[in-house]
Amino acid sequence: MEKQYHLDNIYRNRWQEYDLADGQKFDSREIYWRQLPWEQVIAITTFIKNKKYLTHCNQPDFKFFVVYRWAGQEWLNNVKHKIAEWAVGWSNGTQSFMTDISFKTGEIIRQYVVDNTEIAGHIHPRVGGTGPSLLI
Amino acid sequence: MAEPTTRFRLIPQTTAAADIDTAVERLAEVSGQSVCSTGAGNEANFGTIDISAGAANSSILTMFWDITADGGNTLAENFRWWLSSNGFDLAGSVCKFQPLSGADQAAPSATENYVANSVIGSYTWATMPEEEPITQNLYPSDEGSSMVLNVASDDVLAWAMYLAIAESETTGSYAGTTADFELQFSLKYAYS
Numbered sequence: 001m002e003k004q005y006h007l008d009n010i011y012r013n014r015w016q017e018y019d020l021a022d023g024q025k026f027d028s029r030e031i032y033w034r035q036l037p038w039e040q041v042i043a044i045t046t047f048i049k050n051k052k053y054l055t056h057c058n059q060p061d062f063k064f065f066v067v068y069r070w071a072g073q074e075w076l077n078n079v080k081h082k083i084a085e086w087a088v089g090w091s092n093g094t095q096s097f098m099t100d101i102s103f104k105t106g107e108i109i110r111q112y113v114v115d116n117t118e119i120a121g122h123i124h125p126r127v128g129g130t131g132p133s134l135l136i
Numbered sequence: 137m138a139e140p141t142t143r144f145r146l147i148p149q150t151t152a153a154a155d156i157d158t159a160v161e162r163l164a165e166v167s168g169q170s171v172c173s174t175g176a177g178n179e180a181n182f183g184t185i186d187i188s189a190g191a192a193n194s195s196i197l198t199m200f201w202d203i204t205a206d207g208g209n210t211l212a213e214n215f216r217w218w219l220s221s222n223g224f225d226l227a228g229s230v231c232k233f234q235p236l237s238g239a240d241q242a243a244p245s246a247t248e249n250y251v252a253n254s255v256i257g258s259y260t261w262a263t264m265p266e267e268e269p270i271t272q273n274l275y276p277s278d279e280g281s282s283m284v285l286n287v288a289s290d291d292v293l294a295w296a297m298y299l300a301i302a303e304s305e306t307t308g309s310y311a312g313t314t315a316d317f318e319l320q321f322s323l324k325y326a327y328s
Contacts, residue, residue, distance in 0.1 A: 034210065068326045068328040069139070069328060071140065071142075071324070071327060072325055073323060073324075074268070074323075075220040075321075078313050078320075080320075083324050119326065120213075121211040121328075122326060130282070
């Protein structure tokens, strides 16, 4: 029987799993990522619409992971589009290497490098970010 | 976590600076405000621009944007605003904009303080980008790069904008998806 989650419906087919160095695994449907000991996360697996993306820590200059979501509204070719993307990536401490994944389709929309100063609030305070600390 | 709920508001030009010089005032209902959306009749309206005697400017609009329900998230940042489509035929017809603070910044840098009954000379204007900017170009009124979310946002984004229309621009009613007269804005932000 499929496990029931308390979170909103949009997460029924969209979630992330966080692997910690000590072997523990957490699920974004059960815990808010800011509540995790972020410096111990060694892999993030993103599931969207039957697609699965592994973000690992194998890069030699890996420092920590970065996750956030994009929202808003944009017009393309005279058609209004709702922006709904999950950004997941890793950082070397000064820049983050991000992949934006469509919440609607699970397809990769773009990959880019962003200075950490521009996303400081989305970097976990345990690894130097300015966002709120909610560690439990 | 659910996506936050947001709103755009058009603030009367006559609003006294003292009425919006705190975050609490900016987040509360501003007298005469109108909530804007893409629905017919709800759009921010630049009014009629008379170019019969040459290039002319629209009236200035002062806009607020904020988050009214956080969806369980705690922070929003990286706010990007652009004129995604316009039907202007002449390159000289553009939208100008300036990020604002609510008149409570001692030394604004990324923004300028709000001025009541502003005229073109009240602010330093930039041409609004016509594609998604690669970095943040709107700021919370306190000039922080991010908004803390706790049920709602802790401040608003504020900006002023107007249309500068070139002489000999094609006349008509520019709005929404009207063929050859499009006028559409986009906003994108990151939250977590």
